[in-house]
Amino acid sequence: MKMTHSWVERFRDQPPIEQTMIDSITSELATSDLNPNVGPNKPIVAKVLHVINGEHFAGAERVQSHLGRCLPEFGITADFVCIKPGKFPQVLKENGGDWGRCHLAKMQNRFDLRSAFRVRDLVRAYRYDLLHAHTPRSAMIASVASRLSGIPWVYHVHSPAARDSSNRWSNRINDNIEKLSLYGCSHLITVSESLCCEAIAQGADERKVTVVHNGVPTIRPERTRVPEPGGRWVLGMVALMRPRKGLEIVLEALARLAREGLDVVLRIVGPFETDAYQSEIEELIHRLGLENRIERVGFTSDVPAELVKMDAMVLPSLYGEGLPMVVLEAMAAAVPVIATRVEGTPEAVNDGVEGLLAEPRDPIRLADKIRTLVSGEIDWRTMSEAAFRRQKGCFSDRAMAKATSDVYRKLLGLG
Ligand SMILES: CC(=O)N[C@H]1[C@@H](OP(=O)(O)OP(=O)(O)OC[C@H]2O[C@@H](n3ccc(=O)[nH]c3=O)[C@H](O)[C@@H]2O)O[C@H](CO)[C@@H](O)[C@@H]1O
Numbered sequence: 001m002k003m004t005h006s007w008v009e010r011f012r013d014q015p016p017i018e019q020t021m022i023d024s025i026t027s028e029l030a031t032s033d034l035n036p037n038v039g040p041n042k043p044i045v046a047k048v049l050h051v052i053n054g055e056h057f058a059g060a061e062r063v064q065s066h067l068g069r070c071l072p073e074f075g076i077t078a079d080f081v082c083i084k085p086g087k088f089p090q091v092l093k094e095n096g097g098d099w100g101r102c103h104l105a106k107m108q109n110r111f112d113l114r115s116a117f118r119v120r121d122l123v124r125a126y127r128y129d130l131l132h133a134h135t136p137r138s139a140m141i142a143s144v145a146s147r148l149s150g151i152p153w154v155y156h157v158h159s160p161a162a163r164d165s166s167n168r169w170s171n172r173i174n175d176n177i178e179k180l181s182l183y184g185c186s187h188l189i190t191v192s193e194s195l196c197c198e199a200i201a202q203g204a205d206e207r208k209v210t211v212v213h214n215g216v217p218t219i220r221p222e223r224t225r226v227p228e229p230g231g232r233w234v235l236g237m238v239a240l241m242r243p244r245k246g247l248e249i250v251l252e253a254l255a256r257l258a259r260e261g262l263d264v265v266l267r268i269v270g271p272f273e274t275d276a277y278q279s280e281i282e283e284l285i286h287r288l289g290l291e292n293r294i295e296r297v298g299f300t301s302d303v304p305a306e307l308v309k310m311d312a313m314v315l316p317s318l319y320g321e322g323l324p325m326v327v328l329e330a331m332a333a334a335v336p337v338i339a340t341r342v343e344g345t346p347e348a349v350n351d352g353v354e355g356l357l358a359e360p361r362d363p364i365r366l367a368d369k370i371r372t373l374v375s376g377e378i379d380w381r382t383m384s385e386a387a388f389r390r391q392k393g394c395f396s397d398r399a400m401a402k403a404t405s406d407v408y409r410k411l412l413g414l415g
């Protein structure tokens with residue numbers, strides 16, 4: 001459907017930003033003229049510009065970086081433009097730009113549409129064929145930039161916008177921005193079946209929605225020890241810590257297990273979204289008497305190195321997931337997952353097979369699940385193998401890139 005807002009028409013005829021300005025936007029982070037993944041044997045048939053927030057380096061950014069790295073194998077180069085630059089450009093720089101070129105088009109506020117003009121000029125200067133957006137904010141910019149530049153755009157749904165955070169107003173604004181922006185969208189990619197059903201229920205044309213499950217590299221790092229029933233068990237939670245991840249629930253479950261005399265510790269891997277939330281968690285740790293059972297790691301750029309130290313990865317999400325990358329990353333490292341039955345998580349983990357699933361917000365049931373593993377009632381080795389096999393067979397980064405490139409090819413008429 002065509003978007004006919006008059007403000008788009010008004011902006012359409014504005015002059016492009018000068019080439020020098022594009023250069024100054026990109027030079028800081030542009031890496032090489034050619035993505036190093038592209039060799040003479042991999043003819044490039046299309047160039048895609050991912051419009052991303054870039055503020056954090058969390059799940060959506062991990063998906064974007066895997067796509068940037070893997071898509072060239074399928075004949076597509078993927079570059080990025082950050083409209084809320086932060087951790088993503090930094091991490092990309094640390095990785096030598098192997099994932100693609102990174103441009104900046106910083107928004108000064110949530111409704112700053114000047115970024116769309118920068119994106120349009122990038123499209124012209126670098127001859128991109130397609131835009132690919134990942135958040136409601138980036139959907140808004142991509143939808144306008146698509147109108148201005150005349151190229152199609154794809155939207156990647158990572159989480160339900162209406163239940164994405166604990167901030168009711170921000171959820172409502174993002175949900176509305178997403179709905180409005182999607183009018184001109186050429187195709188939706190959802191990271192889980194659950195999000196696909198939700199998109200269709202909300203009116204999306206089912207011929208224009210494709211599920212591309214998230215995927216990760218199969219790493220399986222060497223482990224130096226295997227946990228034994230009755231011994232010490234190291235659980236880990238890997239996330240950008242924010243209320244919807246449910247850290248409180250695993251702390252309460254841990255306190256329960258500690259009272260039963262089980263030797264279980266928790267490594268908290270990842271940054272806190274806000275200082276206020278971190279203080280609340282510290283207070284809870286103190287109140288539950290868990291100080292000597294908690295190891296605080298903070299943000300790491302080497303998650304596999306953390307996964308080998310864990311006997312199980314816990315993700316007690318309350319709501320609002322898509323298909324969490326940390327679940328797949330743990331499985332790739334043959335680490336059983338103890339998670340909650342939220343959105344796409346059960347699409348990757350079958351309860352009792354590759355991991356364990358509890359209902360969200362229920363520390364008693366979560367403690368029960370953890371107990372079955374640490375007591376030996378469930379065999380750790382069998383579950384660890386099953387987790388590894390499932391990730392390798394169904395949730396690889398290459399499969400995700402291949403499926404994404406298929407969407408692009410179809411849309412661009414490339415067969
Ligand atoms: C708000 C939003 O868009 N949420 C979505 C986001 O994931 P969200 O950011 O909520 O969480 P995920 O578990 O998917 O990803 C976290 C990522 O951060 C990385 N990490 C974490 C801690 C750390 O110290 N270092 C580090 O690198 C992890 O390795 C992982 O790759 O994308 C996911 C994948 O599509 C979706 O399932 C989520 O619903």
Ligand SMILES: O=P([O-])([O-])O[C@@H]1[C@@H](O)[C@H](O)[C@@H](O)[C@H](O)[C@@H]1O
Nearest residue numbers: 053055056084135137164165174
């Ligand atoms: O709402 P907004 O300021 O564009 O952006 C936010 C993003 O920067 C963030 O990465 C995401 O996890 C949040 O839930 C929210 O979407």
